[in-house]
Amino acid sequence: DIQMTQSPSSLSASVGDRVTITCRASQRISRYLNWFQQKPGRAPKLLIYAASSLHSGVPSRFSGSGSGTDFTLTISSLQPEDFATYFCQQSYILNTFGPGTKVDV
Amino acid sequence: QLVQSGAEVRKPGASVNISCKASGFTFSNSYLHWVRQAPGQGLEWMAIINPSVFGATTYAQKFQGKVAVTGDMSTSTVYLQLSSLRSEDSAVYYCARVVAHVSPPYMDVWGEGTTVIVSS
Numbered sequence: 571d572i573q574m575t576q577s578p579s580s581l582s583a584s585v586g587d588r589v590t591i592t593c594r595a596s597q598r599i600s601r602y603l604n605w606f607q608q609k610p611g612r613a614p615k616l617l618i619y620a621a622s623s624l625h626s627g628v629p630s631r632f633s634g635s636g637s638g639t640d641f642t643l644t645i646s647s648l649q650p651e652d653f654a655t656y657f658c659q660q661s662y663i664l665n666t667f668g669p670g671t672k673v674d675v
Numbered sequence: 676q677l678v679q680s681g682a683e684v685r686k687p688g689a690s691v692n693i694s695c696k697a698s699g700f701t702f703s704n705s706y707l708h709w710v711r712q713a714p715g716q717g718l719e720w721m722a723i724i725n726p727s728v729f730g731a732t733t734y735a736q737k738f739q740g741k742v743a744v745t746g747d748m749s750t751s752t753v754y755l756q757l758s759s760l761r762s763e764d765s766a767v768y769y770c771a772r773v774v775a776h777v778s779p780p781y782m783d784v785w786g787e788g789t790t791v792i793v794s795s
């Protein structure tokens with residue numbers, strides 16, 4: 571099985587901050603990496619697919635990069651609505667989610 | 676969109692069946708996933724079904740023998756059956772859509788989730 575790790579597990583930030591979240595796969599997964607945002611009591615929402623492609627309707631302050639085993643999600647200027655938990659997910663072999671990164675104030 | 680059935684409460688040892696009905700997109704050109712989230716925990720992938728092909732279902736090893744996923748093309752609905760329920764199965768269960776034959780695949784449409792509570 572492919573294992574996914576994320577760092578940090580949580581972070582505190584302020585509106586306007588640049589935020590970077592890292593995701594690492596236990597083996598190479600090419601660009602089969604997606605990022606989701608989840609708010610309490612809500613279903614996850616797709617932000618980034620194929621490591622760096624912005625999903626329709628997602629603000630351009632979100633960006634993704636990486637390939638192989640190491641990936642990054644960046645929020646260029648944190649907005650109030652961005653306080654949430656972020657998950658990475660590999661779809662190279664079956665599916666595995668990372669443990670999540672909680673972004674709060 | 677994907678619309679899921681309502682919350683369920685079951686006793687330990689019982690079974691439960693959750694539905695996920697699709698609309699607004701081509702069901703026959705989609706794969707449907709089931710993902711579990713226990714209270715305060717992360718997301719856990721359970722299974723995927725290609726509803727256009729009978730028997731085309733793959734399960735995470737952890738859930739083999741525990742869950743059964745089926746689909747009904749006539750109603751654009753997929754089902755998740757959980758058996759021999761334990762308290763650890765208390766969670767929110769989500770269905771999610773992947774467009775068939777897209778690579779890399781990604782879950783772009785999610786149901787609202789179905790809460791299952793297992794309690795004596």
